[in-house]
Amino acid sequence: xxxxxxxxxxxxxxxxxxxxxxxxxxxxxxxxxxxxxxxxxxxxxxxxxxxxxxxxxxxxxxxxxxxxxxxxxxxxxxxxxxxxxx
Amino acid sequence: xxxxxxxxxxxxxxxxxxxxxxxxxxxxxxxxxxxxxxxxxxxxxxxxxxxxxxxxxxxxxxxxxxxxxxxxxxxxxxxxxxxxxxxxxxxxxxxxxxxxxxxxxxxxxxxxxxxxxxxxxxxxxxxxxxxxxxxxxxxxxxxxxxxxxxxxxxxxxxxxxxxxxxxxxxxxxxxxxxxxxxxxxxxxxxxxxxxxxxxxxxxxxxxxxxxxxxxxxxxxxxxxxxxxxxxxxxxxxxxxxxxxxxxxxxxxxxxxxxxxxxxxxxxxxxxxxxxxxxxxxxxxxxxxxxxxxxxxxxxxxxxxxxxxxxxxxxxxxxxxxxxxxxxxxxxxxxxxxxxxxxxxxxxxxxxxxxxxxxxxxxxxxxxxxxxxxxxxxxxxxxxxxxxxxxxxxxxxxxxxxxxxxxxxxxxxxxxxxxxxxxxxxxxxxxxxxxxxxxxxxxxxxxxxxxxxxxxxxxxxxxxxxxxxxxxxxxxxxxxxxxxxxxxxxxxxxxxxxxxxxxxxxxxxxxxxxxxxxxxxxxxxxxxxxxxxxxxxxxxxxxxxxxxxxxxxxxxxxxxxxxxxxxx
Numbered sequence: 265x266x267x268x269x270x271x272x273x274x275x276x277x278x279x280x281x282x283x284x285x286x287x288x289x290x291x292x293x294x295x296x297x298x299x300x301x302x303x304x305x306x307x308x309x310x311x312x313x314x315x316x317x318x319x320x321x322x323x324x325x326x327x328x329x330x331x332x333x334x335x336x337x338x339x340x341x342x343x344x345x346x347x348x349x350x
Numbered sequence: 351x352x353x354x355x356x357x358x359x360x361x362x363x364x365x366x367x368x369x370x371x372x373x374x375x376x377x378x379x380x381x382x383x384x385x386x387x388x389x390x391x392x393x394x395x396x397x398x399x400x401x402x403x404x405x406x407x408x409x410x411x412x413x414x415x416x417x418x419x420x421x422x423x424x425x426x427x428x429x430x431x432x433x434x435x436x437x438x439x440x441x442x443x444x445x446x447x448x449x450x451x452x453x454x455x456x457x458x459x460x461x462x463x464x465x466x467x468x469x470x471x472x473x474x475x476x477x478x479x480x481x482x483x484x485x486x487x488x489x490x491x492x493x494x495x496x497x498x499x500x501x502x503x504x505x506x507x508x509x510x511x512x513x514x515x516x517x518x519x520x521x522x523x524x525x526x527x528x529x530x531x532x533x534x535x536x537x538x539x540x541x542x543x544x545x546x547x548x549x550x551x552x553x554x555x556x557x558x559x560x561x562x563x564x565x566x567x568x569x570x571x572x573x574x575x576x577x578x579x580x581x582x583x584x585x586x587x588x589x590x591x592x593x594x595x596x597x598x599x600x601x602x603x604x605x606x607x608x609x610x611x612x613x614x615x616x617x618x619x620x621x622x623x624x625x626x627x628x629x630x631x632x633x634x635x636x637x638x639x640x641x642x643x644x645x646x647x648x649x650x651x652x653x654x655x656x657x658x659x660x661x662x663x664x665x666x667x668x669x670x671x672x673x674x675x676x677x678x679x680x681x682x683x684x685x686x687x688x689x690x691x692x693x694x695x696x697x698x699x700x701x702x703x704x705x706x707x708x709x710x711x712x713x714x715x716x717x718x719x720x721x722x723x724x725x726x727x728x729x730x731x732x733x734x735x736x737x738x739x740x741x742x743x744x745x746x747x748x749x750x751x752x753x754x755x756x757x758x759x760x761x762x763x764x765x766x767x768x769x770x771x772x773x774x775x776x777x778x779x780x781x782x783x784x785x786x787x788x789x790x791x792x793x794x795x796x797x798x799x800x801x802x803x804x805x806x807x808x809x810x811x812x813x814x815x816x817x818x819x820x821x822x823x824x825x826x827x828x829x830x831x832x833x834x835x836x837x838x839x840x841x842x843x844x845x846x847x848x849x850x851x852x853x854x855x856x857x858x859x860x861x862x863x864x865x866x867x868x869x870x871x872x873x874x875x876x877x878x879x880x881x882x883x884x885x886x887x888x889x890x891x892x893x894x895x896x897x898x899x900x901x902x903x904x905x906x907x908x909x910x911x912x913x914x915x916x917x
Contacts, residue, residue: 296805318734319813323814324820337835338836339835
């Protein structure tokens with residue numbers, strides 16, 4: 265909005281900083297992996313980077329499948345004959 | 351125990367509901383606040399065992415039975431009601447206040463019901479009192495959604511009653527204890543619980559009605575009905591293997607819908623099914639650790655889901671919108687609400703030091719201990735998915751994302767206070783899990799904070815966040831769109847009405863042909879009668895007496911002839 269004071273994420277470099285923080289935390293968490301012995305719960309979770317990979321690829325898969333589902337499931341807002349919300 | 355008869359906590363709430371109906375302003379606010387506090391004192395003062403019992407027909411009914419399991423759910427409903435009451439103090443609508451108190455009373459009644467018939471009564475009261483929180487929105491959509499909700503809830507009650515009566519007829523005891531899936535009565539009761547618990551294909555009432563309720567009503571709704579069902583399953587069907595798989599499906603399928611759903615309160619409704627899935631799965635495992643995990647997660651979920659729904663309710667209250675496609679950038683003018691929402695998001699995502707972590711850890715450990723490796727993987731996928739759709743999506747699209755241009759101010763102070771209380775509880779339980787563990791039905795020696803678990807959970811969540819960031823930066827992430835996504839309710843909102851109309855379409859010509867044919871036949875019959883009997887009809891003519899005599903003589907002659915021939 266014109267004449268309004270700038271907020272924290274209006275500045276692109278703040279958004280960039282946040283992203284770099286996330287990237288470093290992820291890198292750090294992967295690095296820590298080799299510093300301690302994990303007490304494995306499942307045969308797979310002894311693999312190095314199992315949780316990181318599962319979290320990342322699980323979510324990518326989730327979004328891609330959901331996007332695909334939208335093709336079949338999406339209907340106009342008044343599909344059931346009701347007035348759409350204002 | 352005092353010498354007086356013990357006071358059932360539901361009576362406190364029914365009395366308060368009555369009083370709230372006749373009072374206004376500050377006095378009513380005091381009554382609203384006093385009800386959960388008095389109820390809490392009342393539950394605290396109750397001893398254990400069957401505290402009230404009376405004979406009805408041939409059965410012993412127990413309207414007040416207290417044990418460790420019912421007590422923790424009692425505290426849960428009271429805590430939730432206290433927070434939700436504060437959240438709704440600014441509301442002037444008498445209907446909502448009365449309905450909310452009666453609804454909480456019914457949830458308490460169900461939690462402390464010692465027999466199946468008492469449970470049935472509160473089961474139906476829950477349905478009837480809660481629907482007014484949907485109707486109180488006073489829109490056409492809410493009216494229709496409320497009706498669908500009521501029909502499904504009442505059906506659940508009818509199934510419970512049918513199962514109970516069958517169980518009694520087969521010589522079973524009316525006591526509400528372990529039921530199990532032996533025989534038809536067990537299945538009927540299981541289905542009744544399953545409807546209220548939002549099992550897959552029985553879940554649409556939740557998705558349909560909760561987002562249509564008032565901003566404050568949804569907070570009450572989210573706390574009671576489904577958690578009563580979780581309690582009932584934990585008492586009636588612990589260790590039922592089927593529940594493990596039902597629970598696993600419940601954790602996974604709603605997150606796909608949540609990703610593409612636009613109404614953020616509906617996203618939270620889908621996420622609620624996902625969280626209940628964790629509890630259902632743990633009840634299916636049925637070990638002491640698993641049941642403790644289910645109860646602890648129910649407790650935490652009510653608080654953090656309540657917090658998330660309150661933050662979205664606050665947004666809806668001040669902006670009149672809850673669609674992701676309409677919102678964005680609200681952190682600029684609503685920083686407190688945004689911060690409180692993020693606490694809820696971190697809790698539901700089970701970040702270490704927040705409440706979801708300390709209860710979900712118990713469930714994950716119990717599932718793995720029981721040897722269900724594949725189910726464990728499904729739950730782990732769902733845990734990452736929760737962070738994706740509830741943990742990131744909700745705060746991101748409401749408060750950040752693109753600037754929607756909406757400049758709404760913070761919600762009323764009572765709303766902020768209620769959200770702060772819930773946020774405080776989320777952090778407190780996350781940091782001091784023993785405070786919650788002590789309330790659980792079984793003694794427990796469990797520490798969620800070991801290095802393996804903390805680091806693996808952080809890895810899972812941070813890389814899920816990384817996936818979101820990557821998908822968003824690549825432009826792959828699906829945009830928020832105003833649309834309806836088909837779910838199972840399509841069968842009864844579109845398919846069945848369509849089939850009915852189709853049937854009418856086919857039957858109408860047939861029906862018309864039959865009516866036309868009958869009418870034609872009747873007309874022909876009338877015309878024929880008219881021909882014979884009408885003024886010119888053969889049978890209506892006058893006959894001369896002579897011809898009558900002649901015909902009689904002929905008849906007598908013929909008779910005589912026949913007689914002679916026969917003889």
